[in-house]
Amino acid sequence: MEEEFSLFATKNFLNNLEYDLDQQLLQKIMYELLLERMQRYTMGDSSSVTIETAEKLLKSIVFSVGVAVENSSESVGFIKCGDTTAVLKAAWSVIEREIKTGKGLLATIKKTTPEVRNRAYYDTVNELTAFFNRYDYRFFAHEIPCMIDYQLCNPVPESFEGILYINEYLRNLYIENTILQRFEPSTVSALLKSITPDYEEQLMNILEPVLTNAFGCVLLKKPVKSLDINDNDRSKLLSLLKTWQGNKDMHIVVEQLCALLTPLDDRIVQYLLTALQSLFPHIQSAVLANNLESVFLSLYSENMNVESSVHFTDNEIMNNQQLRALIHEISECRFVSDKIAIMKRDVHSLRDICEIMNVCFWGKDSIDYYHTLSITEQELLLFYIKEKHKENPEWSSETGWERQLVVYLKTLRE
Amino acid sequence: MKNEEIKGLTNIQKSYALAEIQGCNDLTFAYGLSLTETQMIELVEARFNALQETGRIEFGHGVLKKLIETFCDSPYLTQENYLETLFELQDSFYYFKNESQELLSDDELITFMKIYFDGFCQGSTDCLSGTSLEELCRRTRYGDDDMEDEEMHLF
Numbered sequence: 001m002e003e004e005f006s007l008f009a010t011k012n013f014l015n016n017l018e019y020d021l022d023q024q025l026l027q028k029i030m031y032e033l034l035l036e037r038m039q040r041y042t043m044g045d046s047s048s049v050t051i052e053t054a055e056k057l058l059k060s061i062v063f064s065v066g067v068a069v070e071n072s073s074e075s076v077g078f079i080k081c082g083d084t085t086a087v088l089k090a091a092w093s094v095i096e097r098e099i100k101t102g103k104g105l106l107a108t109i110k111k112t113t114p115e116v117r118n119r120a121y122y123d124t125v126n127e128l129t130a131f132f133n134r135y136d137y138r139f140f141a142h143e144i145p146c147m148i149d150y151q152l153c154n155p156v157p158e159s160f161e162g163i164l165y166i167n168e169y170l171r172n173l174y175i176e177n178t179i180l181q182r183f184e185p186s187t188v189s190a191l192l193k194s195i196t197p198d199y200e201e202q203l204m205n206i207l208e209p210v211l212t213n214a215f216g217c218v219l220l221k222k223p224v225k226s227l228d229i230n231d232n233d234r235s236k237l238l239s240l241l242k243t244w245q246g247n248k249d250m251h252i253v254v255e256q257l258c259a260l261l262t263p264l265d266d267r268i269v270q271y272l273l274t275a276l277q278s279l280f281p282h283i284q285s286a287v288l289a290n291n292l293e294s295v296f297l298s299l300y301s302e303n304m305n306v307e308s309s310v311h312f313t314d315n316e317i318m319n320n321q322q323l324r325a326l327i328h329e330i331s332e333c334r335f336v337s338d339k340i341a342i343m344k345r346d347v348h349s350l351r352d353i354c355e356i357m358n359v360c361f362w363g364k365d366s367i368d369y370y371h372t373l374s375i376t377e378q379e380l381l382l383f384y385i386k387e388k389h390k391e392n393p394e395w396s397s398e399t400g401w402e403r404q405l406v407v408y409l410k411t412l413r414e
Numbered sequence: 415m416k417n418e419e420i421k422g423l424t425n426i427q428k429s430y431a432l433a434e435i436q437g438c439n440d441l442t443f444a445y446g447l448s449l450t451e452t453q454m455i456e457l458v459e460a461r462f463n464a465l466q467e468t469g470r471i472e473f474g475h476g477v478l479k480k481l482i483e484t485f486c487d488s489p490y491l492t493q494e495n496y497l498e499t500l501f502e503l504q505d506s507f508y509y510f511k512n513e514s515q516e517l518l519s520d521d522e523l524i525t526f527m528k529i530y531f532d533g534f535c536q537g538s539t540d541c542l543s544g545t546s547l548e549e550l551c552r553r554t555r556y557g558d559d560d561m562e563d564e565e566m567h568l569f
Contacts, residue, residue, distance in 0.1 A: 047520055048473070
């Protein structure tokens with residue numbers, strides 16, 4: 001940690017820029033700048049600061065001088081002359097220019113925000129807006145005073161600091177937005193939903209699964225924008241990827257992918273290549289495990305979910321003669337409790353229950369019967385009514401038991 | 415920061431600090447107080463030890479000169495306890511400075527210390543260094559009587 005803040009690190013940093021700078025002069029300039037910044041920071045109220053504050057101020061100076069030397073040819077001359085004020089002014093002018101660029105990038109990002117909702121994405125964009133209000137480049141130019149929750153497909157290297165980090169992040173985010181715009185938002189949502197239904201609340205990158213499936217679609221020669229990969233496709237992909245040629249094949253796939261997503265500029269193509277290269281080890285380990293289900297996902301569909309969660313098979317229904325006899329017996333009952341007892345004893349099919357309800361349970365009688373049913377049985381009856389209405393929207397029973405059931409369940413839920 | 419760098423920085427500062435307090439004897443003679451060359455060097459060394467212990471870096475004019483100028487008219491200072499008191503005052507200053515979290519300026523803090531030293535502490539550096547910043551500020555702002563009233567209200 002100490003190394004990081006040291007003036008020797010500063011010298012190495014500037015020497016790495018291959019400028020022939022006298023080390024003693026550089027050290028003197030750094031001291032002078034630190035002294036001047038400390039005095040400004042305390043506004044003359046204090047003759048001392050904590051070591052932590054001094055370190056932060058020094059780190060900011062190192063960052064600023066580095067930015068000045070890299071971006072302004074005059075700055076090296078100022079350093080050689082020992083003109084500290086001019087060095088700092090040159091640095092600030094570069095930083096101000098970067099801030100302006102950053103604000104422009106942020107405005108573009110707000111215009112190209114994907115329609116697919118994700119809390120981390122929106123929180124991060126809000127925080128980036130706040131960054132420009134909080135950023136104090138005159139004292140703490142190297143700091144990033146905001147929370148960046150949304151992780152990019154290609155993370156910004158740790159070596160970037162301050163406004164340079166933010167601008168690099170914004171540029172990468174803009175590229176990701178541009179790529180995502182090539183896909184239908186509903187398709188992207190369906191894909192993300194197959195990872196987790198509450199993907200909107202998760203800390204996850206939107207592009208990563210899209211890119212993986214697009215990569216799969218290219219290999220399968222399927223329409224890229226469909227992003228759909230089923231069980232058969234996964235089997236084909238498994239055999240294809242087992243004979244994968246590494247980097248050479250990756251370039252071909254990226255070329256094909258870019259051709260399908262055209263128009264894309266060089267920077268985006270390079271971004272895609274880097275992103276896929278970083279995703280590939282994950283794919284490779286899935287290939288080794290002979291299981292691509294967690295890598296190449298199938299699009300989420302409501303039907304698929306319902307079919308897999310509810311299965312109901314009705315019992316055999318009574319023959320007509322038996323049913324008529326039972327209806328007669330129930331109709332003769334004086335008390336509802338007797339009717340219910342017979343129902344429990346002799347009726348074992350949903351269709352029979354409904355037939356009997358149609359003619360035997362009048363008014364509030366049906367409510368007493370519903371009390372004796374389990375929640376699943378109540379829901380099944382409701383399902384029967386819905387299906388019946390789908391077949392014939394004008395259907396209604398003579399006794400009105402279906403209306404009573406709807407009212408009963410509504411009251412129960414309330 | 416590296417030790418070598420701090421050494422380089424402090425050597426320059428030490429020579430500045432020494433030159434600064436050498437001029438203070440002219441003012442303190444009137445109160446019967448003076449420092450020898452050796453004592454001055456000891457004080458400057460102690461200043462840098464205090465800074466290191468409290469994790470602070472001083473720049474420009476140090477605080478020692480201000481402490482001498484403010485405290486030299488204290489009725490509790492004599493030639494016998496002058497050097498020892500300055501050592502203690504210097505340590506207490508940096509301690510309180512850290513406690514204040516940069517919310518008090520040097521001048522404010524020294525004024526508070528002087529009022530407390532001459533008033534409640536009656537010249538005792540042990541009393542001054544044993545107090546908390548909060549108490550120091552309260553007693554200086556509201557005086558001893560108000561503090562006693564406040565303490566009474568607590569029970």
